[in-house]
Amino acid sequence: MQATRERANQLLEGIAGPGAQLRDDQWTAIDALVNQSRRMLVVQRTGWGKSAVYFIAAKLLRERGAGPSLIISPLLALMRNQVEAAGRAGIRGATLNSANMTEWAQIETAVAAGEVDVLLVSPERLNNPDFRDNVLPQLAAGVGMVVVDEAHCISDWGHDFRPDYRRIKDLLDGLSARAEATPVLATTATANDRVVADVQAQLGPDTGVLRGGLDRESLRLNVVRLPDTTQRPAWLAERLGSLDGSGIIYCLTVSAAEDLAEALEAVGWNVAAYTGRTEAGERERLEQALIDNELKALVATSALGMGFDKPDLGFVVHLGAPSSPISYYQQIGRAGRGTGRADVILLPGAEDQGIWDYFASVSFPDEDTVRTLLDALGQEPLSTQKLESVVDLTRSRIDQTLKVLDVDGAVQRVRGGWVSTGRPWHYDAERYRGLDEARRSEQEAMRRYQDTTDCRMLFLRGQLDDPTATGQPCGRCDNCTEGHLSWDVDPALAEKVSEKMRAPGVRITQRRQWPTGLSQVRGKITGVEPGRALGRLNDVGRGPALRELLDDRSWRPTSPWQQDTWLPRIVAVLADWGWEQRPTAVVALGAADQEKTAFVDALASAIAGVGRMDYAGVVPVRGGHGEITAQNSAYRVQGLLGHFDVAAVAGALEGAAGPVLLVTDVVDSGWSVTVAGSQLHEATGRAVLPLALASRG
Structure with missing residues (x-):
């Protein structure tokens, strides 16, 4: 022995x-x-x-x-x-x-x-x-x-x-x-x-x-709740220099990570974004750059998590709170493995709950949807892509659901896709209700972590049922030391960071192919060019104001337009677009909601006036058509194909040259502007450029 x-x-x-x-x-x-x-x-x-x-x-x-x-x-x-x-x-x-x-x-x-x-x-x-x-x-x-x-x-x-x-x-x-x-x-x-x-x-x-015990003696836990959460990037840019070594800055979404990395780079910090969009080879290069201290920080999503090992990682900052204290503990555990001290800072945001709700909404689907998926499978393999045309789930959710069904023995992955095993399958509703309750409980615990005046490390250890957490405070966190970090933000730096975070517009990704399995449309999409939005709803800098505008919908343009709250920002996006040919006409995309239609109508009309373009009016929703709620691409497009009455504006666009600016309030999947834009192009021969106030992606 x-x-x-x-x-x-x-x-x-x-x-x-x-x-x-x-x-x-x-x-x-x-x-x-x-x-x-x-x-x-x-x-x-x-x-x-x-x-x-x-x-x-x-x-x-x-x-x-x-x-x-x-x-x-x-x-x-x-x-x-x-x-x-x-x-x-x-x-x-x-x-x-x-x-x-x-x-x-x-x-x-x-x-x-x-x-x-x-x-x-x-x-x-x-x-x-x-x-x-x-x-x-x-x-x-x-x-x-x-x-x-x-x-x-x-x-x-x-x-x-x-x-x-x-x-x-x-x-x-x-x-x-x-x-x-x-x-x-x-x-x-x-x-x-x-x-x-x-x-x-x-x-x-x-x-x-x-x-064993889960105390991490090197970690100094802090929570900073700024009165204006849009100031978090500037606050962080000002304090990065006081954080020892190099570290990780976690964000809740890909877009937030990319935007924050750009803003920090703009004020001189050597950082890089690391997300699910980062290619495998580039991930490896960035990990090594951080390990070698060539970067001050990686601005990352949870894509950089389990397995990244840098013993001297000096800090972990979260711009936005994870929905679970357990997940939070796992991520901050990257820091201070081989050092005597590492700083851990949580900067909660106004957008956190909305992001939590979104990720909770894409959990395991309801029984009817799962049964529809099972009924579609037989002995001939079907790919995830083909299954999109038979069930209203996104491709990633179909794949996740099939994996669960595979483990349960109801389906099997084979060459070419998935097949049914023919075995009976039981929908465990009680289990899924329990998981939903557990998620809500974890979210509440994360809110309590932010608000607690007691020892933060002891709180996290309690959430993990640490058997050695006997009530002895860590003596290191901001609550134990009463060393709470200041809220102050340097105004000049804040303006420079905010200018970058509010830079004109974000790109709306162009849809290039119609979903498979549809008889009316197939193949390559033509006539609809890449679009622009003022910002993303989950943007740290622009998101809160955009959400407030869209929730209220009371905005109407003022004159002169330079004194309006929103029109100068829209003009900046248009000026920065870089299109090959300037649009000569504007069309508003209507909705089943008449209040929303009136809001977009006023917006599009004002844009046409400021840009000296022809205003062709609203593309209305056909009578009797309600809102399209499907999230699966094939289902959504199927519902949208007969949704809009493009003929209502096609006449006003006849004979004019140049692209058409198609204005809407929010772009989510991008299919509404793609379907309406494609139909406009087919009716008029003119290219279509989507413009939205906000993007969800």
């Missing part, structure tokens, strides 16, 4: 450097896996050393003649860092992921030849047909250990539930049939009692739990 621990310490030195020694709790986990072949759930704070435990256990098992260990990890960033760490300890690691598909055959050959000690895969890979049918059975037959990293993703009560993680249970059930027990390790830093119980149920009743 002692010799094994000595060997384990040697391996740790390879990972962490000379003199490194395993703590007793780390050895407890390794001993249970290597010497007792147990299943273990390890819930320990970020920086505790969970990856060292499974690397060392994998190598010790390998040296005893066991097969390679299978490590299931959620993010490519995590996989890269883990393979590098394994290499330092002499452990031969490899990954199978979407970024190295050309190397799969070579890696699979190396695994079969015994040349790989640990194989890292994403949970999604477990249901890739080729991997599931050809690679996984061979691997499972000789696997030495299974590791489930970020195991809270197994639980649909967890803050980052991934349906593909539920597939792990099938893999573990297969291991249970083997004569010799296979050790299994599940690790996470963010699991409350409910999530722990759910993960234990997935792993088996004999699973041991090693749970």
Whole structure:
């Protein structure tokens, strides 16, 4: 036994450097896996050393003649860092992921030849047909250990539930049939009692739990609630210099991250945006730039989360509050792993609740919608794209729903798409109500975190059911020290940042192809050019004022137009557009809501007057047509094709040259302006340029 621990310490030195020694709790986990072949759930704070435990256990098992260990990890960033760490300890690691598909055959050959000690895969890979049918059975037959990293993703009560993680249970059930027990390790830093119980149920009743304290002694927690939340970018720009080292600035949406990065760059800060839109290669480059301190910060969405490892990360700032204290704890855990101090700052925003509500609205769909999806599937594979034409769900929600149904055994992913298994399926309404209640409870807890006058770290540890949170305050947060950060913002800097945040307009993405499965329209969309909006509703700088304007709808243009609140901003957007040919006419897009139509009519007429363009009037909604509420592209377009009466304005546009400016209040999916614009182009031959007050994207 002692010799094994000595060997384990040697391996740790390879990972962490000379003199490194395993703590007793780390050895407890390794001993249970290597010497007792147990299943273990390890819930320990970020920086505790969970990856060292499974690397060392994998190598010790390998040296005893066991097969390679299978490590299931959620993010490519995590996989890269883990393979590098394994290499330092002499452990031969490899990954199978979407970024190295050309190397799969070579890696699979190396695994079969015994040349790989640990194989890292994403949970999604477990249901890739080729991997599931050809690679996984061979691997499972000789696997030495299974590791489930970020195991809270197994639980649909967890803050980052991934349906593909539920597939792990099938893999573990297969291991249970083997004569010799296979050790299994599940690790996470963010699991409350409910999530722990759910993960234990997935792993088996004999699973041991090693749970430690979640205090992070390096973190200094602060909440700053500015009276005017549009001043947050300027406040941050002024204080970045006082934050040690480099760090992460989290935003709730892609657009907020991109806008904030541009604003901070405009005042001289070396930052970059990192979001779901960032290409894989660029993500890797940006991560390395932050690790090497070439950037002051990455302005990121949750796309930069689990797995990013920079021990000396000096700060984490949130521009907007996550909807869950557990998710918040996980994200701030990136900071201060290898430093004595790291600053954590939360800057809540007026837009937070609306963003929370949106993400809650795209959870698992209602039973009728799910049944429609199931009824559409048979034995001939259908792709997610084709399924858009039969059920009113967006493509991403269809994919997410199918993954849940796949885990439940009702559908199966095969080459070419999805098929029905024909097995009966039960809609667990009680479960989904419980999840909805849990989301609302977490949102309320996040609001309480912002408002509490007690210890903030103790509050977060309580939300995670930390068994060691005995009521002793951390002594470091703003409440404990009474060291609340000032609200002051330098007026000159605020003006410079605000000028960038309010820069003329944002681009409305052009729809280029009609949805598949429609008989009336198909193929390439012509005649509708890229559009512009004054701003996004979730913009930090422009959003609040735009939401107020659209909620009120009482605005009407004043004269002279230069003294109007909104017309000068619209003129600035038009002047900055950069079109190839200037529009010569303006049309308002009508709505089923007459108040909205009157508002857009006044807006479009004023724009025509200021721009010396012809005003052709309103494209009305046909009689008897109500609002189109479908979110799925195919369903939405189907409803919109007969929605507008383009003939009402086509006559006024005859004989004139130049594009038409199509004015509306809000662009969401972009299909309303695309359908109406396409029909206008077909009727008049003129190009159409959409212009909106606001975009939701």
